[in-house]
Amino acid sequence: xxxxxxxxxxxxxxxxxxxxxELTERxxxxxxxxxxxxxxxxxxxxLGAGEALAQQQAAGRLGIDRxxxxxxxxxxxxxxxxxxxxxxADRRRNxxxxxxxxxxxxxxxxRNYRAAEGEFLGALDETEAAQLKELLRRxxxxxxxx
Amino acid sequence: xxxxxxxxxxxxxxxxxxxxxELTERxxxxxxxxxxxxxxxxxxxxLGAGEALAQQQAAGRLGIDRxxxxxxxxxxxxxxxxxxxxxxADRRRNxxxxxxxxxxxxxxxxRNYRAAEGEFLGALDETEAAQLKELLRRxxxxxxxx
DNA sequence: TATTGTTATACTCTATAACTATA
DNA sequence: TATAGTTATAGAGTATAACAATA
Numbered sequence: 001x002x003x004x005x006x007x008x009x010x011x012x013x014x015x016x017x018x019x020x021x022e023l024t025e026r027x028x029x030x031x032x033x034x035x036x037x038x039x040x041x042x043x044x045x046x047l048g049a050g051e052a053l054a055q056q057q058a059a060g061r062l063g064i065d066r067x068x069x070x071x072x073x074x075x076x077x078x079x080x081x082x083x084x085x086x087x088x089a090d091r092r093r094n095x096x097x098x099x100x101x102x103x104x105x106x107x108x109x110x111r112n113y114r115a116a117e118g119e120f121l122g123a124l125d126e127t128e129a130a131q132l133k134e135l136l137r138r139x140x141x142x143x144x145x146x
Numbered sequence: 147x148x149x150x151x152x153x154x155x156x157x158x159x160x161x162x163x164x165x166x167x168e169l170t171e172r173x174x175x176x177x178x179x180x181x182x183x184x185x186x187x188x189x190x191x192x193l194g195a196g197e198a199l200a201q202q203q204a205a206g207r208l209g210i211d212r213x214x215x216x217x218x219x220x221x222x223x224x225x226x227x228x229x230x231x232x233x234x235a236d237r238r239r240n241x242x243x244x245x246x247x248x249x250x251x252x253x254x255x256x257r258n259y260r261a262a263e264g265e266f267l268g269a270l271d272e273t274e275a276a277q278l279k280e281l282l283r284r285x286x287x288x289x290x291x292x
Numbered sequence: 293t294a295t296t297g298t299t300a301t302a303c304t305c306t307a308t309a310a311c312t313a314t315a
Numbered sequence: 316t317a318t319a320g321t322t323a324t325a326g327a328g329t330a331t332a333a334c335a336a337t338a
Binding site: 210213214237 | 305306307308313314315
């Protein structure tokens with residue numbers, strides 16, 4: 001049984017699953033002092049990237065469902081990190097704005113997230129870490145940022 | 147807004163999540179004709195690696211809970227792919243054996259899984275694909291197979 | 293008619309606590 | 316007392332279907 005677990009450890013599904021589990025654990029811990037989790041930081045990130053987005057636009061960028069977005073925005077609004085405002089141009093839409101607290105949570109969260117990710121990638125040097133991300137982006141068909 | 151989604155696409159959590167989602171979709175489709183999914187193939191893999199394992203041993207290798215393993219073995223047993231046999235040396239334990247059908251499902255499933263994984267990694271050449279896996283193994287602290 | 297947000301509902305994966313039978 | 320398996324239950328995260336308001 002020389003290659004006992006080889007079948008498992010050569011499987012990309014296993015590697016991705018356990019990488020995600022461990023990374024989530026680390027980032028959740030790093031964000032807990034801010035009262036948010038990784039999913040919420042991701043929402044704040046897309047909302048803070050440019051002008052305010054409607055819920056469905058934000059959901060699209062995150063690759064989640066619009067019904068899932070409702071609860072996420074609910075939670076962030078309850079913490080006063082975002083604010084729903086009806087779009088004057090199309091009153092079916094809620095434009096979701098970051099509050100000052102939300103902008104602060106985004107900034108601090110971003111820093112804490114980066115630190116946690118860096119620790120998770122501790123076994124790799126910076127070139128290798130960048131390489132890992134680049135390979136994943138290429139697999140997913142995400143164009144290289146210029 | 148040149149780097150519009152940069153904040154997201156540079157985040158390992160986002161990349162891992164979406165890689166796993168797409169890979170799961172592909173492998174699920176590739177295994178569906180065999181009547182199993184990726185998790186079940188993983189169980190068959192650890193059970194087929196050497197001598198029969200108790201449920202809790204198999205759960206440990208997969209990194210899942212023993213209570214989760216119960217339902218997985220239930221499902222596989224219902225499909226006649228595995229068989230629970232009390233361990234004569236310790237009758238609290240169930241040794242889970244692959245049936246002939248289970249061995250066939252493992253072999254065919256392994257082939258289909260590899261094919262699906264290969265398609266998912268289609269944007270990479272073989273060296274890069276191996277590199278991606280190796281980087282993930284190092285991050286997870288999985289020793290290199292010799 | 294079509295779309296945005298919402299609600300209700302359900303399904304998957306997971307874990308915790310309590311039970312049973314064995315040790 | 317401790318452990319393997321089981322059961323009941325509950326919590327995330329997700330999606331589908333149906334509804335109200337608006338386009």
